[in-house]
Amino acid sequence: MLAEVRHRLLEMHSLRAWLGVLLSATLLLVVLPLSNALIPANSALHLPDYLIPLLGKFLCFGLSALAVDLIWGFAGILSLGHGLFFALGGYAMGMYLMRSMAGEGVYRSTLPDFMVFLDWKSLPWYWHGFDSFPFALAAALIGPGLVALVFGYFAFRSKIKGVYFSIVTQALTYAAMLLFFQNAAGFGGNNGLTDFKRILGHSLQAPSTRLVLYVTSGLALLLGYAACRFIITSKFGRVLTAIRDAELKIRFCGYESTHYKLFVWTFSAMLCALAGVLYVPQVGIINPSEMQPSNSIEMAIWVAVGGRGSLTGAVLGAWLINGGKSWLTAAFPSAWLYVLGALFILVTLFLPKGLVGAWASLVRRRAK
Amino acid sequence: MGQSREAKGKVMRDGREGMVGRALHRAGLAGKSLGLTGGAALSMAQAESSLHAPASKHNKLVLWVEEVTVSFDGFKALNDLTLTLEQGELRCIIGPNGAGKTTLMDVITGKTRPDRGAVYLENRLVDLTTLSECEISALGIGRKFQRPTVFGGHTVFENCELALRGSKGVFHSLFGRMGRADRERIDEVLETVGLSDRRHERAGLLAHGHKQWLEIGMLLAQDPKVLLVDEPVAGMNHVEMERTAILLNRLAGERTVVVVEHDMEFVRQIARQVTVLHEGSVLAEGPMEKIQNDPRVIEVYLGA
Numbered sequence: 001m002l003a004e005v006r007h008r009l010l011e012m013h014s015l016r017a018w019l020g021v022l023l024s025a026t027l028l029l030v031v032l033p034l035s036n037a038l039i040p041a042n043s044a045l046h047l048p049d050y051l052i053p054l055l056g057k058f059l060c061f062g063l064s065a066l067a068v069d070l071i072w073g074f075a076g077i078l079s080l081g082h083g084l085f086f087a088l089g090g091y092a093m094g095m096y097l098m099r100s101m102a103g104e105g106v107y108r109s110t111l112p113d114f115m116v117f118l119d120w121k122s123l124p125w126y127w128h129g130f131d132s133f134p135f136a137l138a139a140a141l142i143g144p145g146l147v148a149l150v151f152g153y154f155a156f157r158s159k160i161k162g163v164y165f166s167i168v169t170q171a172l173t174y175a176a177m178l179l180f181f182q183n184a185a186g187f188g189g190n191n192g193l194t195d196f197k198r199i200l201g202h203s204l205q206a207p208s209t210r211l212v213l214y215v216t217s218g219l220a221l222l223l224g225y226a227a228c229r230f231i232i233t234s235k236f237g238r239v240l241t242a243i244r245d246a247e248l249k250i251r252f253c254g255y256e257s258t259h260y261k262l263f264v265w266t267f268s269a270m271l272c273a274l275a276g277v278l279y280v281p282q283v284g285i286i287n288p289s290e291m292q293p294s295n296s297i298e299m300a301i302w303v304a305v306g307g308r309g310s311l312t313g314a315v316l317g318a319w320l321i322n323g324g325k326s327w328l329t330a331a332f333p334s335a336w337l338y339v340l341g342a343l344f345i346l347v348t349l350f351l352p353k354g355l356v357g358a359w360a361s362l363v364r365r366r367a368k
Numbered sequence: 369m370g371q372s373r374e375a376k377g378k379v380m381r382d383g384r385e386g387m388v389g390r391a392l393h394r395a396g397l398a399g400k401s402l403g404l405t406g407g408a409a410l411s412m413a414q415a416e417s418s419l420h421a422p423a424s425k426h427n428k429l430v431l432w433v434e435e436v437t438v439s440f441d442g443f444k445a446l447n448d449l450t451l452t453l454e455q456g457e458l459r460c461i462i463g464p465n466g467a468g469k470t471t472l473m474d475v476i477t478g479k480t481r482p483d484r485g486a487v488y489l490e491n492r493l494v495d496l497t498t499l500s501e502c503e504i505s506a507l508g509i510g511r512k513f514q515r516p517t518v519f520g521g522h523t524v525f526e527n528c529e530l531a532l533r534g535s536k537g538v539f540h541s542l543f544g545r546m547g548r549a550d551r552e553r554i555d556e557v558l559e560t561v562g563l564s565d566r567r568h569e570r571a572g573l574l575a576h577g578h579k580q581w582l583e584i585g586m587l588l589a590q591d592p593k594v595l596l597v598d599e600p601v602a603g604m605n606h607v608e609m610e611r612t613a614i615l616l617n618r619l620a621g622e623r624t625v626v627v628v629e630h631d632m633e634f635v636r637q638i639a640r641q642v643t644v645l646h647e648g649s650v651l652a653e654g655p656m657e658k659i660q661n662d663p664r665v666i667e668v669y670l671g672a
Contacts, residue, residue: 004545236541238526242519249517252477253590254505254536263538 012229021225028059029218033211052210054326056282058319059217063224063275065302065318066311067268070228072300073309074237075264076244078162081169082272083296084176085144089273090286091180092130092140094193097204097281099131101197113195114188124186133200140277141270148269149262156258156265161247170293177291192287199281210282217278221315224271228311231264240264294337301340305347307354317354428455430624431476431594432492436485438471438648445471446482447648453594458620460635460656461628463645464668469628470514472645473596477511478504490593502536510592514599516579520572524563524582527571528554531586554589561585561615577608584615594624601634613637644668 013021032055036047064086071077098112105113111123129135151172155165183189202209231237242250243257251257280286289295298321306317321340328336351358431453438446446468453459461469474480476487478501487496489507496504505511519527532550534540558564561581566574571582580600587595600616601609609631616638619625629635635642639656644665652662659665 231542234542235529235544235546236538238522238530239541241521242530245519245521246517248479248501249513249519250530251501252505252511253531253586254502255530256500256502256536259538260541 012226012233021222025218025222029215029222033215036207037211049207049210052207052214053282056210056214056217057279058322059214059221060275060279060282061302061318061322062315063217063221063278064272064299065306065314066221066224066228067271067275068299069303069306069308069311069314070231070271071264071268072303073311073314074232074244075240075261077261077265078166078300079169079265079268080166080293080296080300081173082269082299083291083293084169084173085148085269085272086276086279086295086299087176087180087286087288087290088144088147089140089276090280090290091187091193091276092136092143092273093277093280094196094286095127095130096133096136097196097199098193099127099136100133100199102131104197105195112188112193114183114191114193115186118183127186137277141273144273145266145270148266152262152265156261170296173291173296174293177288180288180291188287190288192285192289194285194287196281196284204281204284213278213282217282220274220278224274225311225315227271231267232311236260236264298340301344303354305343305354307351307356307358310354310356313354313356316356320355429453430455430490432486432488433472433476434486434488436472436475436482436487436497438468438475438480438482444648446475446485449485449645449649451643451650453624453626456621456624458616458625458627458638458640460639460642461626461645462630462632462635462642463651466647467645468648469645470598471648473511473598473626473628476504476594476596477501477509505590505592506536508591508593509596510587510590510594511596512583512587512598512600514602516576516583518571518574518579518582518586520570522571523568524558524571524574525554525567527582527586528557528589531589533589533591557585557588560588560618562611577604580604580608580612581615584612584619588619592623594626595619597625597627599629599631600627601629601631609634610637 009018032047035045036049036052039046041048064082067085068079068082071079102110102112105116107113107116109116111120115123130139151169155168160168179185180187180192181190187193196204198204199209199213202212204210232240239250239255239257239260242253242255243260247257276286276290299318302318302321303314304317305321306315307313321343324339325336328339347354353361429452431451433449433451436446436449437444445466449468449472451472461472463469471480475482475485476496478496478499482497485497488494489496489509494507496507496509499507519530522530529546529550532553534550535544555564558567561584563578563582563585566578571579574582584597584600587597597616600612604612613634616625616627620640627635627638636656641654642656642659643653644651644659644662646668651668652659652665654662
């Protein structure tokens with residue numbers, strides 16, 4: 001039994017690669033938090049408090065990049081709608097955070113402020129249950145999962161593929177954004193949900209809460225990575241790649257490709273929703289702009305720049321681009337979209353396998 | 369009475385060839401309307417029972433294509449086509465371009481749904497035209513495409529692994545492990561198609577001929593009862609062609625092999641039984657020598 005587990009782990013990664021994962025995880029999950037919590041603030045090695053939610057946000061982006069890479073890089077399904085699943089997860093979390101502060105809003109009502117403002121007298125039915133954290137968490141994953149399942153069922157069954165599929169996902173996300181913008185939809189309209197106070201009784205402003213959220217995001221990323229790795233190194237993963245390369249042929253080999261696509265698509269959506277769940281308490285707001293087309297497209301760009309089909313590349317791409325974005329939008333606010341667009345074009349033209357792919361071929365050339 | 373004898377003759381002939389189902393049913397109806405004698409009815413019953421009994425190896429039928437019609441925008445790609453295949457035979461299907469050869473393959477494998485007609489396998493329990501590609505594959509029909517189609521990103525070994533007979537479900541693929549028997553089966557297949565020493569090469573990097581063999585190897589791993597092979601020697605040189613001929617001949621016998629081919633030289637090399645399609649239906653059927661001398665065939669195909 002133990003030997004089998006060991007064997008499977010070594011299939012997922014070489015020993016060296018596992019050491020790399022372990023090292024990165026230690027750095028992100030142990031060293032950085034400790035340098036924030038234990039090293040005095042005047043030391044150069046101290047990680048300032050304000051960076052913790054920012055880095056936590058990056059971890060969430062890394063997780064959603066994994067979700068996009070899993071379906072795009074391995075199954076050839078380009079989603080331009082993962083912002084929807086991210087936002088749905090985020091909204092479910094936001095609903096819990098709103099409910100957990102009932103009576104403490106500006107209006108001192110048991111209803112969220114925006115409902116009081118709209119002169120609503122009671123909670124809409126779909127807000128019930130969200131005062132419970134486990135319920136909200138379950139809804140945050142199952143809800144987007146169901147949306148993905150139903151959408152995927154019809155899309156894959158109708159054999160919608162390639163760019164058409166991408167366009168439909170984009171349209172779906174856009175439609176959802178328009179819906180969430182409506183005040184009557186009951187999700188706070190264009191302001192969304194914000195002014196959260198606490199999570200599970202802990203103040204969201206407290207450095208310790210933020211640190212715990214950061215570490216939780218890191219663990220989620222690590223587990224998400226391991227899960228994706230497990231999937232792609234199993235026969236399931238080989239079937240996915242075969243679907244990407246020759247779907248008809250794999251069907252003639254006896255695989256119902258629709259089931260495979262549906263499974264991985266739904267799993268990916270739930271992974272992305274988890275990223276949204278962890279994102280919202282760290283940034284303190286969720287609103288419909290998370291569903292705007294550019295957000296979903298950006299996720300695809302992270303993966304393309306980092307290198308699709310490599311998982312680590314997707315995460316690195318997400319970090320690099322968001323790091324660049326944080327810096328550039330402060331230094332030259334109007335230039336960001338141009339830089340992003342140019343970067344995407346350059347990478348597509350000159351580094352079709354992204355940065356990780358380029359690095360790998362450089363190493364290979366060196367070795368020769 | 370002359371008419372009646374003719375109907376009886378048809379039944380007898382159909383019976384000998386094991387033709388049943390709708391064709392028989394139709395003959396039966398015809399017989400009734402003609403007031404067929406009890407003897408003829410008996411012979412029909414015998415014909416039917418001989419099908420269910422394990423007949424001698426070469427009389428057992430494995431595939432029935434019955435009155436299949438497929439039209440694309442009014443053009444009849446297949447026109448009331450009826451065809452049967454015997455267990456273990458190697459059948460070549462030839463015909464000019466547009467005769468419906470590839471459409472026939474598409475119908476049998478579930479890629480194309482016919483407007484009318486049915487396709488049955490072995491025990492005739494289900495009509496294949498109501499199933500999906502993967503369900504048909506699971507019942508034991510394998511197909512090799514016209515252009516060599518292998519999974520380019522995977523190694524030769526992995527290509528065979530994917531084709532291997534066994535559970536093809538999502539959860540089995542996620543958590544299942546490959547057993548020793550599976551490995552040995554793949555080794556055996558790679559040995560047969562002569563790709564043992566290339567097992568770790570990426571299939572996309574193989575030479576054209578090797579891809580064709582890998583694809584045949586994948587079909588072997590799939591272990592189908594009926595193997596449909598679309599233009600196996602397209603783009604091959606003579607040496608490769610001969611090897612392929614040997615390979616296909618070896619496959620026939622234990623399984624039924626159907627080869628669609630344009631290359632007449634190759635057909636002469638391998639053919640035992642040839643079916644000529646023309647404008648979506650069967651024009652002639654028989655041994656190669658007979659087909660070659662059939663004036664209708666010469667007119668539409670060989671002479672052209």
